[in-house]
Amino acid sequence: MTDRFNNKVVVVTGGTSGIGLATAKAFAAEGASVFITGRRQETLDVALKKIGGRVTGVRGDMTNLADIDRLYDAVQQNHSQIDVVFANAGGGEMAPLGAITEEHYQSIFDTNVKGVLFTVQKALPLLRDGASVILTGSTTSISGTPAFSVYSATKAAVRNFARNWILDLKDRHIRVNTVSPGVTETAGLDELFGGGDQAQSTKDYLAGLIPIGRIGQPEEIAKTVLFLASDEASFVNGIELFVDGGQAQI
Template identity: 85%
Template sequence: MAQKFENKVVIVTGGTSGIGLATAKAFADEGASVFVTGRRQAALDAAVKTIGGRVTGVQGDMGKLADIDRLYDAVQQKHGHIDVVFANAGGGEFAALGSITEEHYQSTFDSNVKGVLFTVQKALPLMRDGGSIVLTSSTTSISGTPAFSVYSATKAAIRSFARNWILDLKDRHIRVNAISPGVTDTAGLNELFGGGDQAQGTKDYLAGLIPAGRVGQPEEIAKAVLFLASDDASFVNGVELFVDGGQVQI
């Protein structure tokens, strides 16, 4: 049985843990040659072992343009083209209005907005016409969260990128969609929620607000990303796909 991404070259930024790692592994399992990025070499090496298949790790911070250039230099040397970009790298921390610092603002926007913008723009010379770009947004793009306004604003920007870039890229038939996960059980979320029992208590509380009755798993988000990236979604363009157990629909 043919694999959906056989002979495809896929970029996954922020691929060392959580949703990025699960998605990179899913692409590799479907036959893709996968390039993953991560800031820390040890975590990147561990991710490469976990992903398996035809995977290449490139250390870098996607908020730094020189690191993005190094990623695409590596792709150019091995393949010379890209079929899919999953611009996933990013993160955030809590900071309530009144305590937001310039550093907090700058680091969050550099990672989540500047990084995504230039990850995609610098991929374009290598992107095949008819390719697919998937951006990681968040349910916070349309719903309020206390002390999370800066992060939420970056994810609203990501959603706006998808709407506008489909117009910029229409002549090349490159689709751009945004995936918006809800509460997902990742190490990053546990850290954001304070770790240990505190994190578990927060997740249990949030699970009670989700119609599905539980938080999501990274593998569930990965399946949705692969759908958007695949030919199965050939007429899906510019959407924000919520993978959140129904939370933002109520």
């Protein structure tokens, strides 16, 4: 590990499991002061122990603007600015066209679009000029998936946030990029695929479609996020970087 993020302040939403947890751990290991969010206090407490280092947990739902305000209030108690925001909180469920309910639509758009929008917008007063914002997209932003149209639409929206926000923020030299994972080994993926043997067989099938021959690990996504947040990516702006073993390229 290096100290690329020594004395940097990093916010990771949805940091209690999967990609968010792995990324928070990676930032903390490289010296950052990390703030994570999670909806449930018990999972937040467990995550804090796993991450270690200078990490603070703030319980909150990023679809709730008051909770986002509480997050940034917590940051301001000890820090005058933020160097990196990883707007990662998100999720989704499967529903084919014909079975999509208003609740399904509203829940996923609130989590993946509204939450990302206001997580970044409310960070602006604290973001230093030259800061880095990373959004969590998905390979579904450019490819079709049966029964996953609403989730896919939200991730296409997130990707386009980056294209537009780099123009809104150009005078402050704030970079905005999207990291788009492919199939990645997380608890959320297992839940999406029904758990147990069913989830494993689905993952095995999907691994066979990926040129590299396997699904991804959260730590691999985390390394990409840290690259985008670092000075090594100082001229990388507005992109969608696929971390998917090559699946989106075929």
